[in-house]
Amino acid sequence: MKDSVIEVNNLNKVYKLYPRPIDRFFEAISFSGKVRHQDFNALSDINFSIGKGQTVGILGKNGAGKSTLLKILTGVLTPSSGNVQVKGRISSLLELGAGFNPEYTGLENIFFQGTLLGYSKEEVELKLSAILDFADIGDFIHQPVRLYSSGMFARLAFSVAINVEPDVLMVDEALSVGDAGFQLKCMLKMQELQEKGVTILFVSHDTQSVIRFCQSVMIMQNGKLIEFSDDVITAAKNYEKKVRNLGSSEIVDKTKVVLQEQSYESELGDIKEVRFGSGTTKIASVEFYDSTGKKETHFEPGDDIVLRCLIDSSIVQKSAVLGFSLRNTKGVDVAGDNTLLAKGILDLDKGQYHIDFSFTLNIPSGDYFLYIGIASLDGERVELDQRWPLRKLVVSGGREVVGVAYCPSRVDIVKV
The missing domain is CATH 3.40.50.300 (P-loop containing nucleotide triphosphate hydrolases)
Structure with a gap:
């Protein structure tokens, strides 16, 4: 790379691991050349270049x-x-x-x-x-x-x-x-x-x-x-x-989805949903409702809305957490919550559940994408079903504001 500040070529770092400290000494004085260690490759064939600034x-x-x-x-x-x-x-x-x-x-x-x-x-x-x-x-x-x-x-x-x-x-x-x-x-x-x-x-x-x-x-x-x-x-x-999924590496097979599950590909346009998890508990569908109880995807800043999730669990699932975030077109989380913060740990029996998040949409006009997932915290964290993004939400109206929160001020001017 032109004007590169950092250049790394074929970098490797190997540590020798010995079962016992004394094995290092025995290996060093051995006339037979007997190997008493195992190699641990901390870094393997790393190559990259980083430019100035x-x-x-x-x-x-x-x-x-x-x-x-x-x-x-x-x-x-x-x-x-x-x-x-x-x-x-x-x-x-x-x-x-x-x-x-x-x-x-x-x-x-x-x-x-x-x-x-x-x-x-x-x-x-x-x-x-x-x-x-x-x-x-x-x-x-x-x-x-x-x-x-x-x-x-x-x-x-x-x-x-x-x-x-x-x-x-x-x-x-x-x-x-x-x-x-x-x-x-x-x-x-x-x-x-x-x-x-x-x-x-x-x-x-x-x-x-x-x-x-x-x-x-x-x-x-x-x-x-x-x-x-x-x-x-x-x-x-x-x-x-690929990396943070600590549970099953199995990707949810969309050909095996239950009938209640819905696709929202038409909302996302050219954006493709990324979905992974063990699939034992699934996010079957998600709907937005306005204050009158009507399904809706277009709102105004300050509207009260309900995010309803249909959860389908094929097993008894202990210590489950369902969470969501709304991200703007720059990929920044502007709003979100999860059941752990709101209600504590969820223990789900086998079957289907409606889980509702009710909140005020204090975000400015723009397009937002719903990232949602459910995981188990029963021991080591296991991803059950992650859907990124799943829905698109359109917010329009209201006046222009600064920042990612919709908090328009009332300005009073008094001559003194």
């Missing part, structure tokens, strides 16, 4: 190889084979408090981190005010970091990482420990870095953050890069379908 999200389950990849890119780990080239100054937030000395104060650790990044003491002092203002941990900056909460760790570590003017920033799920206000503050700061042309690699389990923030996405599974795409929304769907 590109923001790339990395999705994958725990153990997919995301953190190992970032550690190799930052030089914390060495590859077993292959070539890695990263141009420019790298700043990273790989693990909470990684690189901090727990006995040093927060202030001492700022200078310590600055030294590791190649800055002189004088250069760090020039950035100190910005770092302290962003971290906003008060007098705790003079306390040993071993006394810090996870949130304080995150504040200080992220503040150092983003205020050293990096060419490349790598963030590995470290923001999930901060409070909502701090997470928003971090995202706004990273958007500022985007505008300055900083190349960003962003590891997250939150597909919506990746959709909103990233221009490209990498999907990793079992140490392999299975997809690298600029079509972030489609790739995120593939991630949900």
Whole structure:
């Protein structure tokens, strides 16, 4: 790629796993060459190129190889084979408090981190005010970091990482420990870095953050890069379908759907529904009703509506959760809920159920797509039936507003 900042070719990382620690010693002194370890391929034949100023999200389950990849890119780990080239100054937030000395104060650790990044003491002092203002941990900056909460760790570590003017920033799920206000503050700061042309690699389990923030996405599974795409929304769907499905890998066979199930392909137009799950409990149909009880797909902002789901369970299903979201044409969730938050865990007997969500449609004019799914939380999460998207909802009327919520203000002007 022209103007590429990161180039990775045929990257592999192999760890030797020994049944017992002493087996490593016996293997080392063995004259017979007996192998006492098993190879674990943490990364296998990874190839990609990232251009200057590109923001790339990395999705994958725990153990997919995301953190190992970032550690190799930052030089914390060495590859077993292959070539890695990263141009420019790298700043990273790989693990909470990684690189901090727990006995040093927060202030001492700022200078310590600055030294590791190649800055002189004088250069760090020039950035100190910005770092302290962003971290906003008060007098705790003079306390040993071993006394810090996870949130304080995150504040200080992220503040150092983003205020050293990096060419490349790598963030590995470290923001999930901060409070909502701090997470928003971090995202706004990273958007500022985007505008300055900083190349960003962003590891997250939150597909919506990746959709909103990233221009490209990498999907990793079992140490392999299975997809690298600029079509972030489609790739995120593939991630949900291929990687995050912790239950049965069986795709629901539409030829075996019960008679009550309905198709809404004509509503979706060129968009194709993605459907997967074990199929033991299915979402047979979904209807929208207005305040008079009439079926409808066209509404106005502020209307009271009912979302009715017909659920068909072929078995007794314990600890079920049904949830939905309405996404706009940019792929952003603008409204949604689930039965776990509203009513708690559902225990379903064999048979059919109507489950209604009643709410006010406080969203502005536009086209919206219904993403809906049911899963079992009885032990390990198992996807039962996921349908993305299933229906299209049209909202029209009302005046223009700012944002994704319809909250028009009444403006009073009084001359004083």
